[in-house]
Amino acid sequence: xxxxxxxxxxxxxxxxxxxxxxxxxxxxxxxxxxxxxxxxxxxxxxxxxxxxxxxxxxxxxxxxxxxxxxxxxxxxxxxxxxxxxxxxxxxxxxxxxxxxxxxxxxxxxxxxxxxxxxxxxxxxxxxxxxxxxxxxxxxxxxxxxxxxxxxxxxxxxxxxxxxxxxxxxxxxxxxxxxxxxxxxxxxxxxxxxxxxxxxxxxxxxxxxxxxxxxxxxxxxxxxxxxxxxxxxxxxxxxxxxxxxxxxxxxxxxxxxxxx
Amino acid sequence: xxxxxxxxxxxxxxxxxxxxxxxxxxxxxxxxxxxxxxxxxxxxxxxxxxxxxxxxxxxxxxxxxxxxxxxxxxxxxxxxxxxxxxxxxxxxxxxxxxxxxxxxxxxxxxxxxxxxxxxxxxxxxxxxxxxxxxxxxxxxxxxxxxxxxxxxxxxxxxxxxxxxxxxxxxxxxxxxxxxxxxxxxxxxxxxxxxxxxxxxxxxxxxxxxxxxxxxxxxxxxxxxxxxxxxxxxxxxxxxxxxxxxxxxxxxxxxxxxxxxxxxxxxxxxxxxxxxxxxxxxxxxxxxxxxxxxxxxxxxxxxxxxxxxxxxxxxxxxxx
Numbered sequence: 349x350x351x352x353x354x355x356x357x358x359x360x361x362x363x364x365x366x367x368x369x370x371x372x373x374x375x376x377x378x379x380x381x382x383x384x385x386x387x388x389x390x391x392x393x394x395x396x397x398x399x400x401x402x403x404x405x406x407x408x409x410x411x412x413x414x415x416x417x418x419x420x421x422x423x424x425x426x427x428x429x430x431x432x433x434x435x436x437x438x439x440x441x442x443x444x445x446x447x448x449x450x451x452x453x454x455x456x457x458x459x460x461x462x463x464x465x466x467x468x469x470x471x472x473x474x475x476x477x478x479x480x481x482x483x484x485x486x487x488x489x490x491x492x493x494x495x496x497x498x499x500x501x502x503x504x505x506x507x508x509x510x511x512x513x514x515x516x517x518x519x520x521x522x523x524x525x526x527x528x529x530x531x532x533x534x535x536x537x538x539x540x541x542x543x544x545x546x547x548x549x550x551x552x553x554x555x556x557x558x559x560x561x562x563x564x565x566x567x568x569x570x571x572x573x574x575x576x577x578x579x580x581x582x583x584x585x586x587x588x589x590x591x592x593x594x595x596x597x598x599x600x601x602x603x604x605x606x607x
Numbered sequence: 608x609x610x611x612x613x614x615x616x617x618x619x620x621x622x623x624x625x626x627x628x629x630x631x632x633x634x635x636x637x638x639x640x641x642x643x644x645x646x647x648x649x650x651x652x653x654x655x656x657x658x659x660x661x662x663x664x665x666x667x668x669x670x671x672x673x674x675x676x677x678x679x680x681x682x683x684x685x686x687x688x689x690x691x692x693x694x695x696x697x698x699x700x701x702x703x704x705x706x707x708x709x710x711x712x713x714x715x716x717x718x719x720x721x722x723x724x725x726x727x728x729x730x731x732x733x734x735x736x737x738x739x740x741x742x743x744x745x746x747x748x749x750x751x752x753x754x755x756x757x758x759x760x761x762x763x764x765x766x767x768x769x770x771x772x773x774x775x776x777x778x779x780x781x782x783x784x785x786x787x788x789x790x791x792x793x794x795x796x797x798x799x800x801x802x803x804x805x806x807x808x809x810x811x812x813x814x815x816x817x818x819x820x821x822x823x824x825x826x827x828x829x830x831x832x833x834x835x836x837x838x839x840x841x842x843x844x845x846x847x848x849x850x851x852x853x854x855x856x857x858x859x860x861x862x863x864x865x866x867x868x869x870x871x872x873x874x875x876x877x878x879x880x881x882x883x884x885x886x887x888x889x890x891x892x893x894x895x896x897x898x899x900x901x902x903x904x905x906x907x908x909x910x911x912x913x914x915x916x917x918x919x920x921x922x923x924x925x926x
Binding site for chain 1: 676677681702703704706707708710711713714715717718719720721722723732737738740741742743744745746747748749750751783784785786787788789790791792793794802808832849850851856857864865875876879882883886887888890894899900901902903904905906907908909912913914915916917918919920921924
């Protein structure tokens with residue numbers, strides 16, 4: 349089975365994340381890390397590979413020329429190869445354009461299963477997996493907290509607002525996973541060294557056969573017009589409980605006409 | 608005037624919450640019409656949606672509509688766009704199914720998908736939040752029909768009642784491969800508590816509750832306020848509550864009038880899901896917990912003595 353797993357680098361959620369007021373895009377000048385949900389997606393892909401001998405896992409990323417750390421981490425965890433979609437003309441892509449570039453890279457390679465995180469921590473649109481399934485013309489099984497692949501069928505539990513539903517589809521299919529799916533394994537020294545020898549293919553707009561008049565921020569469907577930082581939130585009153593704190597909270601809320 | 612289409616989910620003939628707000632939002636941009644997928648004939652649904660402001664109600668009757676994941680909604684929306692002709696915008700809700708249907712529709716018909724919108728100007732420009740409300744973003748559709756996923760409690764008012772004329776859609780040629788929903792494990796939509804994402808008051812518990820049994824205290828306080836129950840990721844990971852109650856970076860984003868954090872340290876990823884609340888109250892035994900940096904009123908103390916007293920005080924004011 350051929351499995352693709354989508355990964356990307358994002359600003360560390362432990363840090364101070366910003367949007368560049370000039371470009372109106374995420375400021376990627378600070379510490380970038382593989383999104384935690386992507387590590388879990390890689391883990392899910394590796395578990396499927398281990399349960400289905402003879403399978404291969406390809407980690408796919410789209411990002412600036414230097415952004416190979418997410419692929420390297422995936423390879424060190426156990427993915428077999430990488431694809432890096434990179435081109436200055438792709439900068440500023442919206443979710444729809446991103447899904448178009450990914451679909452163009454994935455479609456000719458005949459993957460049986462595409463695995464993604466459910467939602468990145470930077471954009472948080474959670475739209476690319478569904479858009480990618482639409483473009484590839486394969487079933488989507490998104491927001492799965494469990495995943496099983498056997499006998500050409502993929503199934504799992506999809507989280508919903510009120511609980512979960514069981515879903516199932518024949519391969520090929522696209523799966524997105526939630527953070528409950530699995531804990532990501534830690535690469536050891538040997539696997540980190542081995543990752544350096546694994547193949548990583550680089551493709552740009554021309555290699556994908558995309559129309560440059562359709563790509564990048566200047567041709568996006570959704571256009572960011574303005575970005576305004578919210579003033580930092582100031583702390584208020586903090587008291588030590590003297591035995592009346594519960595009553596004081598109620599008084600505070602009542603004074604503000606909140607109860 | 609152009610038409611604005613609204614996707615309305617239904618289950619067994621009962622409309623999903625939020626249909627009125629979606630139609631109110633649509634009325635500000637054009638003539639509001641609704642799009643529904645049902646395995647019935649849709650007559651009763653059309654009449655309900657008419658009273659909520661839908662001029663036309665496009666109904667796709669799909670036998671076993673709930674067994675195919677998302678794709679029937681996409682097919683119905685695409686057919687409604689074609690049938691309607693002049694479409695100013697498509698508005699969908701914030702459920703997973705609606706968001707994913709909107710995202711796929713954008714690909715299918717060539718539209719500008721705008722996620723998690725918290726405000727819509729008359730011009731059609733939308734307001735979104737980035738990084739948990741740390742930035743406010745104004746966006747427009749550069750090309751294509753805007754397809755707007757609206758967060759609950761973002762648009763005030765209601766649309767005047769309209770005809771609710773039923774127009775059937777034929778989606779029988781929908782060939783999109785879909786996953787099959789083989790079983791549903793969902794609580795009844797009829798809950799005594801308000802929905803987390805749209806509640807006025809949210810009471811959340813963290814690791815400080817100590818156990819699943821003791822987490823009941825969070826629910827008791829929420830019920831005293833008539834509020835919703837949330838949790839930190841630590842509490843979810845510890846198994847106190849289900850993941851769909853998680854507030855934060857990788858859970859639900861809330862911006863209620865009052866957010867009460869019980870035994871939650873306030874890691875940056877939690878704050879990303881609640882820092883746009885109007886008023887924040889925190890109770891934690893650790894005076895150095897970062898939650899106190901953003902709390903309007905904080906109590907350093909034992910939540911197991913403070914919360915019962917607070918419940919009594921709230922109940923006394925109601926009496």
